[in-house]
Amino acid sequence: MEALAIRLSGLDPYIDGAIRIIAFYDTLMRRRVDLPALARASAGLAECVAGIRLHGTGRATRISPHGTEAPIPQSPASTTAPITLDDEEIGTVWLERPGPPGPLDEVLLDRLAIAAAAAVERYSPARTTMADPALVELAISSDSDEAARARALRLLGFAADLPIHVVAVRSQLPLDQIGSLVCPARPVKAAPLADVGVILATTVDRARFPAGVRAGIGAAESPDRSWQQARTALRFNTPREPVIRYTDLGVLALLAEVPQDTARRNADVAAIARIARNAEDLETLDTYCATGSLRRAADLLHLHHSSVARRLEQIAKTLDIELAEPAGLTRVRLALTAWRLLDD
Known part of the structure; x- marks a missing residue:
């Protein structure tokens, strides 16, 4: 040669x-x-x-x-x-x-x-972001025994003493790009799994998720538990809050455990479903629930506060709930969240 x-x-x-x-x-x-x-x-x-x-x-x-x-x-x-x-x-x-x-x-x-x-x-042991989906699934599956999980994590480049957050992602952007952004110091691994992307990382910077990405972040517990939490958190995100940490949900996480048929039969949730047929009414209610202030909601909606007040008055009649009362606002916030968790 x-x-x-x-x-x-x-x-x-x-x-x-x-x-x-x-x-x-x-x-x-x-x-x-x-x-x-x-x-x-x-x-x-x-x-x-x-x-x-x-x-x-x-x-x-x-x-x-x-x-x-x-x-x-x-x-x-x-x-x-x-x-x-x-x-x-x-x-x-x-x-x-x-x-x-x-x-x-x-x-x-x-x-x-x-x-x-x-x-x-x-x-660089954890040199690339994309990983074998089979290894990632083994690491986060609740059916894996601890020995198999530990071996999968070791093969993915994670040391035994490192905390691991699991992130559930829906996005049109490449998973490796998202993973590198939210955990720039590494190690981080990503793989598509069924209908959602999975990112495993030792640290996750919530502020570094790109626009258009929806994500749920699990706590740094056992990877299988963190994966369940990440999937739950993903269900709660909205256009206003596209990235949710499970630990920030608190007691709201219990709503994810309510059977959907039970939620649909609830009068408040059913009333939200009727309001949702009108996109303007739904946006008005959502903005008011997020701010708790008529004037602040009007600013975000770029409307006069009197216009927002009239909309909320009609919405309150449909809901049969007094939105100006703290108890009524709490009911509507819970009902709105429960409605969003429905599959349809």
């Missing part, structure tokens, strides 16, 4: 250069260098700034051809390439070459991306 490479290199300067680049990165990989060393070597080889960024951390390593940190602000990338590991794009590598890209820049970045993926695999 080496003899063939030598013969080929003599035929074409491009092939000669490409072979030398491949050999260069093969040597770096054998020496098991880390990401900063890869960026430094690449910048020296390319004679321009080289950069590496991992999506999971969001941090970029930029090295100048002199081996020092590249100056800020960052120049536009002249060439980029994705870092891929286990069929998941986990980061990006790039060159910041003044002027047009060099003829071998794509080859260099291709090998840098491969070397970076190898370094991540070597130095």
